[in-house]
Amino acid sequence: MDNSIVISTPPHVKSKRTTKGIMLDVVIALIPAAVMGIVYFRLNAFILILTSVLAAVATEFVYYFIANKGFSDKCRHAGEVCKKWWKQFDFTSIVTGLILALILPPTVKWYEVLIGAIFSIAIVKMVFGGTGKNLVNPAATGRIFMFLSFSITAYSVCKIAPVADGSEIFTGATHLSGFLLDGNKSGHIAWLDLFLGTGVAGCIGETCKAALLLGFIYLAARKVIKWWQPLLYTALSAFLSVCLAAIGSKTFEIGLFLDYALSGGLMFGAIFMATDYVTSPKGVYGQLVYYVALAVLTSVLRYLTKFEVVSFVIMLMNLLVPLIDTYVVRKPFGYKKVKTQKEGK
């Protein structure tokens, strides 16, 4: 036995899974959506994705370098600081950058994405303490920031010729603002088109639902996310939307269920943004409350505002997570309610 022996509290064996590995899984799950985005929207989408990811990673690095004490020391030992940064780099900024690009319409300018990505990482994430400390989803907040800062029209309406047929169809930033909310029947798109994203305008990563589903299956199989969470959110939200539509039109059309579920950023938000570890509740019951609240808010706000609201709803619910975590707590195993005033221990 030599001096390099390690002493610590148990357990002495640990699982192979690391933060880095999990984030890598998320990146892998996002790749199909990104590829389909590039296929549909060509160079525009590619430039946006590249800018966003690079800006996100670069911002994180610069922040790491500047923040905290000893800037001059760090400059002197720049090589070592870089090595140390690389050692603690956990792909979270890549995920943020990728998600941010994928929830933007392809008509957005590259410098807008640049600013949005820097905002997401520097203001939303790093200032609060970096990985694991941010209060709200950086990508969702970055999108909202861009949406409010630059021309709103670019984010709500986009007219772009999709690859499938050359014709220009009227849709919003998503299919949602076209048919479902304005009641413009001519904007109805076949379910298969919606599912594959052919002939549908929308955000880069949100159009091809097949790619999203692939990512979902991968994440669920790798147990990165719980399979029921996106399902609960999507299904409940779509069902409530159908109900709300029935209030307006006095006809209950369950056939619209798929339209609501497949349109807009709902699926993307449910799979990749709402399930973000940092900003979702930790306990099982808390998660249940969180996803139900998300679904209710999404459908109600969609109905009232006629806008795509998923990012807003996710950011709003993120802010309530600490409250949920404090008040929705699972009782320990073997807990019995004590009849007297005394709390059971």
Next chain:
Amino acid sequence: MKAIKGKPFFAGIHVRGKKSLACGHRTEIMPEPAEAYISLSQSLGKPAVAVVVKGQKVKEGELIAKADGAISSNVFASISGEVTDVRQLTGANGCSETYIVIKGDGTCEKAYLPPLNGPSAEEIKARIKDCGIVGLGGAGFPAAVKVAPRTAVDTLILNGAECEPYLTCDHRLMLENTDEIARGARYIAKALGVDKIIIGIEANKPDCIEMFERYDDIQPVILKKQYPMGSEKHLIYVTTGRKVGIGKLPADSGVVVQNVATAFAVCEAVEKGKPLYERILTVSGEGVKQPKNLWVRAGTCVKDIVDFCGGEVTEQIIKKDLQTAETDDENQTEKSAVKKVVQGGPMTGLALATYDVYTHKTTSGILLLTKKEAAAEEPTPCLNCGMCADACPMHLMPMQTAFYSAAGDFDTAAKLGNTLACIECGACEFICPAKRPLIQAIRKTKAYVRSKEAPLPDAKPVDQKGRSAPTVPLTEDGKIVEKPVMQKIDESVKNSEGELKNAAVEKITEEVKKQAEKEEK
């Protein structure tokens, strides 16, 4: 009886068992040590009081220290010879313990109690107490207290789960001494006055399940291969469907749980009059040359055990300059591959700092882990992924405890994390992708809360600002030092653990005393 499946339980983790390292090896008997260092605190509770003096001759199995109070157990000489010293030494857990040193004379003279034939319940209870039998699952709770429950019980559960990875000693014992275990279980059942005996065995030991299906009065229950299935509360739930309340004893739910090794010890004590001074333990891990299951006497030096198993595995470091060296021998230097030495199981055991510690009758394993197995990685920031909460068999929130205790707010930590219900199984820290030291935070919080509830005369308050993980320090010239994290446990944590144990024990002792007084009245 035909084996049945246990109730499903949705929590816990799947650990790679690594049991194949040692489970194929028949148990061997470790030769008698030349000198035995026998600790007086071999069970949960107060240390025993020495009844021998320096220079006295003792025989194997002779009483050398008497139990002090209700929660304590007798200690016996594990070899025959002469008592050369009674002194204080630092034990495996870093606390000071009193040891009786016996120098062997090699005569192997035995001094057992008379065997019992067809004993009555009272006789069995007395024998269990006299023979110093403790729970051999790891905690070392005196068995005499367990067989005299305060409430009516109707079921005896034998714990053959052995859910800890690496350990195979119970597995071997169940295969090789099935009859003795069954008889021991019947003795315990008789002492308790119950006739329902259940044995819980994990599904990865089908051979053991088959062995126990032969008996008509023992019901084998197949447990899912899941950690921690051997935890008392979960074993009771899975086999009988009863839940044990928090802070309650299994007897309150009408159940008594005993380890299979305890049942074996009871059988030996009743039929042969043999006191508990040796036990079967597993030596395993990829760092040891020949993994083995051994019968080891209490007080054997860990170094002797490791040497008996072929010693440490070494890895060869080949020198870079091949041009100058000609023979292979000059080329290579050997370095130990062992990174961590663990006494007990890898999930709940104690990391040893040195081989100069001595086994107790509760030591269930010696594991030599290599760097690859020991996974001593630096913790990264918590992601709030909630995997620890999902894995927690007690449905707690370990991340809340860790978060608030790191900030020094132990009260909130205990409240939100429900820390006092924690069984410290280690599932949360095992699963944590950020490798956070959760168990350390939990223990710190527990120690703080307990020291506040029942301040001990010599209790030191836990450091309010105590951070759970040491940060990476910078040297004077600003360079970043690569240093393995968690090389040393915080002294305060170590101390508080000892205090914690004592505080808990004193509480139980007082309760038992009160009960006894009531009964007398």
